Amino acid sequence: MKIYDLPDKHGHFGPYGGTFVAETLIAALNELCEHYERCRNDPIFQAEFSQELKHYVGRPSPVYHAKRWSEHLGGAQILLKREDLNHTGAHKINNTVGQALLARRMGKTRVIAETGAGQHGVASATVAARYGMECVVYMGSEDMRRQATNVYRMKLLGATVVPVESGSRTLKDALNEAMRDWVTNVENTYYIIGTVAGPHPYPMMVRDFQAVIGQEAKMQMQQDYDRQPDILIACVGGGSNAIGLFYPFVDDTGVRMIGVEAAGKGIGTHQHAATLVTGKPGVLHGNRTYLIQDENGQIVETHSISAGLDYPGVGPEHSWLKDCGRAEYVAVTDEEALSAFHALCRFEGIIPALESSHALAYAAKLAPTLGKDKLLLINLSGRGDKDMATVAEQSGIAL
Amino acid sequence: MNRITSTFAALAQQKRKALIPFITAGDPDPAVTVALMHQLVQSGVDIIELGVPFSDPMADGPTIQRSSERALKHHVGLRDVIVMVAKFRQKNQAVPVVLMGYANPIEAMGYAAFAEAASEAGVDGVLVVDYPPEECAEWVQQLKKWDIDPIFLLSPTTPETRLKQVAQLASGYVYYVSLKGVTGASHLDLDSVRDKLVQLRSYINLPIGVGFGIRDESTAHAIAQLADAVVVGSRIVEEIEQASGDNPLEVVGNLVASMRRAIDSASLNEVVTEK
Numbered sequence: 001m002k003i004y005d006l007p008d009k010h011g012h013f014g015p016y017g018g019t020f021v022a023e024t025l026i027a028a029l030n031e032l033c034e035h036y037e038r039c040r041n042d043p044i045f046q047a048e049f050s051q052e053l054k055h056y057v058g059r060p061s062p063v064y065h066a067k068r069w070s071e072h073l074g075g076a077q078i079l080l081k082r083e084d085l086n087h088t089g090a091h092k093i094n095n096t097v098g099q100a101l102l103a104r105r106m107g108k109t110r111v112i113a114e115t116g117a118g119q120h121g122v123a124s125a126t127v128a129a130r131y132g133m134e135c136v137v138y139m140g141s142e143d144m145r146r147q148a149t150n151v152y153r154m155k156l157l158g159a160t161v162v163p164v165e166s167g168s169r170t171l172k173d174a175l176n177e178a179m180r181d182w183v184t185n186v187e188n189t190y191y192i193i194g195t196v197a198g199p200h201p202y203p204m205m206v207r208d209f210q211a212v213i214g215q216e217a218k219m220q221m222q223q224d225y226d227r228q229p230d231i232l233i234a235c236v237g238g239g240s241n242a243i244g245l246f247y248p249f250v251d252d253t254g255v256r257m258i259g260v261e262a263a264g265k266g267i268g269t270h271q272h273a274a275t276l277v278t279g280k281p282g283v284l285h286g287n288r289t290y291l292i293q294d295e296n297g298q299i300v301e302t303h304s305i306s307a308g309l310d311y312p313g314v315g316p317e318h319s320w321l322k323d324c325g326r327a328e329y330v331a332v333t334d335e336e337a338l339s340a341f342h343a344l345c346r347f348e349g350i351i352p353a354l355e356s357s358h359a360l361a362y363a364a365k366l367a368p369t370l371g372k373d374k375l376l377l378i379n380l381s382g383r384g385d386k387d388m389a390t391v392a393e394q395s396g397i398a399l
Numbered sequence: 400m401n402r403i404t405s406t407f408a409a410l411a412q413q414k415r416k417a418l419i420p421f422i423t424a425g426d427p428d429p430a431v432t433v434a435l436m437h438q439l440v441q442s443g444v445d446i447i448e449l450g451v452p453f454s455d456p457m458a459d460g461p462t463i464q465r466s467s468e469r470a471l472k473h474h475v476g477l478r479d480v481i482v483m484v485a486k487f488r489q490k491n492q493a494v495p496v497v498l499m500g501y502a503n504p505i506e507a508m509g510y511a512a513f514a515e516a517a518s519e520a521g522v523d524g525v526l527v528v529d530y531p532p533e534e535c536a537e538w539v540q541q542l543k544k545w546d547i548d549p550i551f552l553l554s555p556t557t558p559e560t561r562l563k564q565v566a567q568l569a570s571g572y573v574y575y576v577s578l579k580g581v582t583g584a585s586h587l588d589l590d591s592v593r594d595k596l597v598q599l600r601s602y603i604n605l606p607i608g609v610g611f612g613i614r615d616e617s618t619a620h621a622i623a624q625l626a627d628a629v630v631v632g633s634r635i636v637e638e639i640e641q642a643s644g645d646n647p648l649e650v651v652g653n654l655v656a657s658m659r660r661a662i663d664s665a666s667l668n669e670v671v672t673e674k
Contacts, residue, residue, distance in 0.1 A: 010533065018534050019531060019533065019534060020502055020529040020530065020531070020534055021457075021529055021531065022457070022458040022528045022529060022531075022552060022554075023531060023551070023552040023553060023554045023557060023576065024458065024552070024554045024556065024576060026531060026554075026556070026557065026561070027554075027556035027557070027558065028556070030558075166461070166464055166468075167454065167455065167468075172455060173455075176455055176456075176457045179457050179458075180457070180458075180460070183458070186556075280507075281506070282502075282503045282506045282507060283501075283502035283503050283506050283529060284455060284503060285455075285457070286529070288506075291503070293503065293507060295476075295507065296474075296476030296477060296478070296504055296507060297453075297476075297477065297503040297504035297505070297506060297507030297508065298452075298453065298454040298471065298476070298503075298504070299454040299455050299503070300454075
């Protein structure tokens with residue numbers, strides 16, 4: 001039986017979420033809510049979405065038992081939900097396929113997106129090409145430098161990448177800029193938000209599209225292990241891959257859920273992006289949620305080795321899951337994430353994204369403290385090909 | 400009667416329209432702001448909108464965004480802005496001051512603490528860009544407790560059902576954003592503004608200010624024919640930016656005075672001949 005039924009009809013998860021936007025965006029959000037509500041309840045739309053996930057994205061993604069690494073860690077068994085095997089190499093594509101189908105239904109011919117690591121930008125450019133739509137991606141100039149390959153990938157796919165020079169020149173500034181574009185061009189433009197943040201209905205809609213991760217995992221666990229995992233672990237920047245895995249398990253209170261944030265150079269250094277672990281509630285990007293901010297309520301620049309976690313906010317549903325105690329949130333440092341990155345390469349022959357390496361790093365800490373009969377299911381949200389330059393630089397190697 | 404209401408009542412009696420300039424507090428330097436406010440008054444403005452700097456001004460274009468960044472270099476926070484208003488009030492008790500900004504600095508300070516401090520400093524109205532009517536019942540309650548007017552934005556896309564909602568919460572005046580997009584955009588469709596104002600007036604019994612896209616004497620004059628108040632923001636902030644190292648008082652004073660003449664003149668020809 002389904003007990004958890006948030007958000008309410010105004011997009012609130014307890015005190016979090018909502019629609020904190022300028023009046024100029026209200027009509028566009030209302031239009032989006034209406035269309036999404038219709039598609040959500042339309043079996044034809046849902047069937048089309050499933051078909052695309054199967055034939056274009058390559059779902060279902062396997063649940064893989066990382067035996068050698070588990071043995072090395074000497075405790076609980078590590079299972080990986082292989083979102084890295086999706087088309088374009090990360091979970092982001094689940095959501096962009098869903099939103100592009102919705103955009104098409106709404107008659108929009110142009111899609112825009114913000115991107116941090118470039119994964120959501122690539123996923124947006126990909127579906128725009130797939131469905132024949134114009135695509136503009138906003139990306140902080142600092143992130144463009146860190147993720148040059150993904151910038152080129154988006155261009156190959158026919159997208160225009162617009163560098164954002166304002167603020168800290170990272171994901172949050174790209175989000176501001178995309179919002180500005182949307183306000184100005186709302187008639188023909190659909191804004192594909194890449195994470196479970198932003199104003200209602202985005203946190204709910206992106207969660208619904210990503211929930212396929214947890215839904216599949218539940219069935220696969222039943223089939224292969226005849227039981228559900230003891231603990232779910234996923235990295236949290238905005239939090240879309242984590243919500244995608246957690247949401248179908250929220251009512252299964254026997255399953256622990258742990259979100260892993262980026263502690264960057266350490267929680268005490270102020271150079272981190274651990275929003276839920278260190279932040280305070282506030283309002284940013286259209287919703288009320290935990291934020292990393294100073295005493296004046298200004299948003300503070302964050303740091304993480306992984307561009308995808310480098311965000312001072314977090315999806316409002318995570319704020320709620322934290323406050324009500326259903327999920328736990330922890331943080332691991334750049335260094336711990338890197339070490340888990342190398343471990344997975346060596347023990348399993350899988351190169352993980354630096355984002356996902358945060359979830360792996362926490363699993364590596366937790367597993368040895370648990371019995372060998374315990375099952376940890378980790379969302380391996382993306383592959384690490386995009387991070388080659390960053391990792392090489394950290395090891396002092398010039399490519 | 401608070402300062403905003405009495406200001407509009409006096410203007411109505413004289414059959415004049417209000418001129419409302421926007422500046423960002425602390426831009427280019429916190430030391431200039433209070434002097435700039437007095438200069439605006441001298442140049443003939445009726446109400447001052449004072450922007451509270453924010454790190455992520457989503458609804459603003461590049462001009463106002465840069466002004467926020469300049470102010471933030473000096474770490475100007477909401478509490479500092481309230482102190483600036485108190486200083487302005489030492490010499491001026493007549494001209495209403497409206498704070499304009501984003502939700503998070505207010506969330507960080509707390510509704511009650513903010514409303515009390517703002518009221519004591521002499522703030523008359525507050526416009527929070529990202530508090531739409533459906534998310535701000537408690538906020539409006541706190542403001543009204545201290546006789547501060549909650550100012551709301553309306554846009555060309557605001558549906559009629561929401562106009563009723565805004566009418567119930569708003570006081571002082573409402574601010575009609577005359578075009579889609581962010582602040583600092585440049586095209587303005589006077590016919591659509593005229594039509595929309597007719598619709599707004601059938602729901603809202605408050606003075607209506609029109610802003611976005613007012614860049615010169617001719618647009619200021621044209622809007623003054625339609626609205627109760629003309630709001631000028633990016634154009635003034637541009638002057639402040641270009642004055643950079645120099646003192647912006649004189650250039651801003653001249654610009655605002657020319658807008659004042661354009662608004663008060665019966666025809667635009669009059670403005671041009673005066674020059």
